[in-house]
Amino acid sequence: MSSSIYGKLAVTNLKKNRKSYIPYMFTCIVTIAMFYIMHALVYNEGIRQMPGAESIGIILSYGTAVVGIFAVIFLFYTNSFLMKQRKKELGLYNVLGLGKWHIAKMLVCEMIIVAAVSLILGLGGGILLNKLIFLFLLKMLHFDTALKFAIEVNAISGTLVLFVGIFAASLFFNLLQIKLANPVELLRGGNQGEKEPKTKIFMTVVGVLTLGGGYYIAQTTESVLTSLGMFFIAVILVIVGTYALFTAGSIALLKLLKKNKKFYYNTKHFTAVSGMLYRMKQNAVGLANICILSTMVLVMVSTTVALYVGMDDVLKTRFPYEVTLSGTDLSEEEKLSVDQVITETMEKYGLTYQTKQKYEATPFSVIRKGDEFVLSEDTVMISEEGSFGSLYLMTQDMYNELEHKNIQLSDNEVLLYSVKSKDKPSEIALDGKMYHVRKHLDSMKVEQENYMMIDTYYVVLQNQETINHLKQTYSENAGTRFYWNMDFRESKAKQMPALKEIDAKIGQTDISVMAECRELKREDMYSIYGSFLFLGIFLGLLFLMAMVLIIYYKQISEGYDDKERFAIMQKVGMSKREVKQSIRSQVMTVFFLPLVVSIIHIAMAFKIITKLLALMNLTNVSLFMTSTIITVIVFAVFYAIVFVITAKEYYRIVK
Numbered sequence: 001m002s003s004s005i006y007g008k009l010a011v012t013n014l015k016k017n018r019k020s021y022i023p024y025m026f027t028c029i030v031t032i033a034m035f036y037i038m039h040a041l042v043y044n045e046g047i048r049q050m051p052g053a054e055s056i057g058i059i060l061s062y063g064t065a066v067v068g069i070f071a072v073i074f075l076f077y078t079n080s081f082l083m084k085q086r087k088k089e090l091g092l093y094n095v096l097g098l099g100k101w102h103i104a105k106m107l108v109c110e111m112i113i114v115a116a117v118s119l120i121l122g123l124g125g126g127i128l129l130n131k132l133i134f135l136f137l138l139k140m141l142h143f144d145t146a147l148k149f150a151i152e153v154n155a156i157s158g159t160l161v162l163f164v165g166i167f168a169a170s171l172f173f174n175l176l177q178i179k180l181a182n183p184v185e186l187l188r189g190g191n192q193g194e195k196e197p198k199t200k201i202f203m204t205v206v207g208v209l210t211l212g213g214g215y216y217i218a219q220t221t222e223s224v225l226t227s228l229g230m231f232f233i234a235v236i237l238v239i240v241g242t243y244a245l246f247t248a249g250s251i252a253l254l255k256l257l258k259k260n261k262k263f264y265y266n267t268k269h270f271t272a273v274s275g276m277l278y279r280m281k282q283n284a285v286g287l288a289n290i291c292i293l294s295t296m297v298l299v300m301v302s303t304t305v306a307l308y309v310g311m312d313d314v315l316k317t318r319f320p321y322e323v324t325l326s327g328t329d330l331s332e333e334e335k336l337s338v339d340q341v342i343t344e345t346m347e348k349y350g351l352t353y354q355t356k357q358k359y360e361a362t363p364f365s366v367i368r369k370g371d372e373f374v375l376s377e378d379t380v381m382i383s384e385e386g387s388f389g390s391l392y393l394m395t396q397d398m399y400n401e402l403e404h405k406n407i408q409l410s411d412n413e414v415l416l417y418s419v420k421s422k423d424k425p426s427e428i429a430l431d432g433k434m435y436h437v438r439k440h441l442d443s444m445k446v447e448q449e450n451y452m453m454i455d456t457y458y459v460v461l462q463n464q465e466t467i468n469h470l471k472q473t474y475s476e477n478a479g480t481r482f483y484w485n486m487d488f489r490e491s492k493a494k495q496m497p498a499l500k501e502i503d504a505k506i507g508q509t510d511i512s513v514m515a516e517c518r519e520l521k522r523e524d525m526y527s528i529y530g531s532f533l534f535l536g537i538f539l540g541l542l543f544l545m546a547m548v549l550i551i552y553y554k555q556i557s558e559g560y561d562d563k564e565r566f567a568i569m570q571k572v573g574m575s576k577r578e579v580k581q582s583i584r585s586q587v588m589t590v591f592f593l594p595l596v597v598s599i600i601h602i603a604m605a606f607k608i609i610t611k612l613l614a615l616m617n618l619t620n621v622s623l624f625m626t627s628t629i630i631t632v633i634v635f636a637v638f639y640a641i642v643f644v645i646t647a648k649e650y651y652r653i654v655k
Helices: 003-016 018-043 053-085 087-095 100-141 153-180 183-191 201-220 227-259 267-309 311-318 332-349 396-403 464-473 492-508 518-571 576-615 621-654
Strands: 323-328 353-369 372-376 387-395 413-418 427-430 433-440 455-461 481-488 513-517
Touching (some): 018 518, 053 087, 100 518, 267 576, 332 492, 353 455, 387 464, 396 455, 513 518, 576 621
Parallel strands (some): 387 455, 413 433
């Protein structure tokens, strides 16, 4: 047989199966373009000139890895679906005398055509769109830089390696399927598995337990510090539970409905339940994929939008004061030098104080066990017996000066302020010594409740002697820190040059003082959170595309299956109207089930996600709730539109 015949057959087959292959090739092209764009941004010189370039690079590299992993999994999945749809066709070729070797050659030609077209158009589209996407990223980051058209060779080579590998692996899988299958199996193709699915009790129980475990973790995690690790555990459990319940739990539920004679032996219920029962066996994984992808889109978009929109809240949380200077174990001369820099700069630019604080405190890492504070030389401690926190010690003289009070303590008395803890012990133990809590303070001017994510305590002692003793005992990381906290009355525009000068002058001295200026950090924060928003939108669009493709393939496959059922129902006496109502009810139930479950997922995850956002200095829960609700509504509308469009193709097939 002439070698050219295989190419002709490949082209003919692709044309004949264009309803399946055009969406697949479109997905390949878009995925290739998106991977190249993300990969090219990592190497972009303009990115490296931005504030927070290192953080942006890490975020973009993470995005590149996610797109790459997604491409491997999803393109392989869609290829498997295409092969399943074409089994009858390939079996017919085999029966008509075309050997497996000839079919293999034909599949090789098809894959070469698909890969070549996808890579050329994908890379071409990525190169053309790269500049536009870069402009979009700059807009998000609030940064201006010179634009240059550049083709990133490293990104092209990386893209080629990845996707040539994916196409090669898909081809190998296809050839293996042909080799292992006999002609009869190929001819049966999509008709396989028409027996009623068995109830998988064990998998159903696993699904309930894992999903329940994930929900339980999400609802009971209170510690902000542990929320990140617990979140990933919860995600894994929910994913496992989702797949298990869609594949086994749905079948178990439908069989229970089938056993209910009064419910089942109804015209609408009979056809709907039986149809869904057989359908779940074939499409449970696809429905679970839609559910997981929908949840990922909702979480990513809602969180990244909330972070970006709530930038002012984030900045005020992370930097409670417009300017904060701090240094450890400073001499009086060094304190005076810092004061002089601040005063001279303020006079030069005509700034006046709205808030001015100067105080010193000695911080320690502690484990609180009931009323006892256990100090350690380690800055980070892990304990199962108590809660980790920070302890700040302050003398009564410093407290009186800061708060404009006149408190006089005895040797065994303290004042206690708990930033987060609500309990009020009458006594506390500090380094083995008991102290009577004379008063529990409701507030302190040094309070940083929003910023401090761990339990934080301020203890006011009579004199410096006890503090000095503790410093000597735990000398490795203990030191008295002096703080300057300032807010100004003038506008941000007038403050900026003064803040830059204070930061520069402090940096030029030999004094070990760290300066944090809210407005100077704004660019860095925009770089980080703008990158997160960009990544959220980018990946959200990618996952949306995947979801739409799965839905499309699902509708096509179900359309061809229901076409036969449609004809049989009419032959046994059901009216055309009844059949259509039954099919519509069945399709809509199955179609919208993933959306409902994904909304439940994000609702149950809401609490733990707020903890994660707190780690990123966003404590505005109402803002995140608003962002989530709007995202869910917009996504639901989009989901419904996709349903309407794909359902038209479905109904066209079954007519």
